Amino acid sequence: MTSQSILLVVLLVGAVLANVSQQKCGANQQWTDCGYCEGSCDNPNPICTLQCRKPGCYCLRGFVRGPNGDCISQKKCRALKVCPKNEVWLNCGTCEGTCDNVNPICTRECKPAGCYCPAGHVRDEDGTCTPVGQCPKKCGKNEYWTTCGTCDQFCEQPWGGPQACTFDCKFKCECLPGYVRGWDGKCIKKNECTVYPECAYTTCPANTTCVWTPRWCFTTPCPQVSCLPINGGGN
Numbered sequence: 001m002t003s004q005s006i007l008l009v010v011l012l013v014g015a016v017l018a019n020v021s022q023q024k025c026g027a028n029q030q031w032t033d034c035g036y037c038e039g040s041c042d043n044p045n046p047i048c049t050l051q052c053r054k055p056g057c058y059c060l061r062g063f064v065r066g067p068n069g070d071c072i073s074q075k076k077c078r079a080l081k082v083c084p085k086n087e088v089w090l091n092c093g094t095c096e097g098t099c100d101n102v103n104p105i106c107t108r109e110c111k112p113a114g115c116y117c118p119a120g121h122v123r124d125e126d127g128t129c130t131p132v133g134q135c136p137k138k139c140g141k142n143e144y145w146t147t148c149g150t151c152d153q154f155c156e157q158p159w160g161g162p163q164a165c166t167f168d169c170k171f172k173c174e175c176l177p178g179y180v181r182g183w184d185g186k187c188i189k190k191n192e193c194t195v196y197p198e199c200a201y202t203t204c205p206a207n208t209t210c211v212w213t214p215r216w217c218f219t220t221p222c223p224q225v226s227c228l229p230i231n232g233g234g235n
Contacts (some may be wrong), residue, residue, distance in 0.1 A: 025057035028071035032058055039064040041077035042085055083115035086129040091114045097122035099135035102172045103152055105185055108214050109222035132171040139173035142187035147176050153180045155193035156212050198225045 009039040025031050035053030037046055044064050059071035067082060081089040093111030098102055102122055117129035126131045130157045131162035148169035182188045183197055194200075199210035204227035213226040 013047050026070060028060050028073075029057040029141055031056070031062055032085045038071075041066055041072075041074075041080070041082035043086060044077070045232055061215060086117065086121055086127075086131075087115040088118045090114065096129075096134075099130070100138075100140070101185055102132055102135070103170075105154070105181065105183065106222050107215075107222060135171075140186060142176050142179045143173040144176060145172075148170055149174045154212075155180055155188075155190075156196055196225060198223065204225070 004171055015105055021154050023209075033052075033055045035056055035058055037048040039058045040062060046114055057064060063073055064077065064222065065070040066077065067080065077083075091113045093114055093116055094107040094108075094115050095104055095111065100124055117123060121129040122135065124135065133147075139145050149172035150170070152175065175181060179187040179190065180190055180193065182193065195210065196212040202210045202225055207230055208227040209230050210225050211228045212224060213228075214224050217219050
């Protein structure tokens, strides 16, 4: 057998093997001679280079590698309760902080089940959950950055009484001295405060007053105010 014949046989065998390999790709996958990096349920949007990886089966666009190695949609990842890095699954979701608003004013109403930032993490500009301490240290008007912050003071404290604070340090933006957080989360002077928004539409009986009373709810509507005795306070 001549060298040309041997080369032809090798090429034919290689073509057959490649064709067989391509036919073995699973659902939502495709064969490519120039492989690429793939997302996963834990990291759906990895930072990739343009360098070709080894030939093989890769997930189609819009799919990621699931825990068992199959290519699945991100929606199915959520159904499997598999969350991206630095996120946790919550059946009773809550509002999340961001680097621009580390401690948002949240109701206790349950949000849809899904992946949320865990304690000590907030959403950055890219939508990724990142440790609060790694956020760019920029604060809003009438605020300053501190590595040992405490609880915020609001226009009106929950249940009409003083806010109970711990001595735990938090990375956060705090209002400047003499300022409190308004209902939109911005720091304003105390004399610029207004009543809690829901109270503007709530009529209370005589000798009672409308007070902000945040609570957890599993259904809607979820009122966040109550009418409490003017001199009695709340429990």
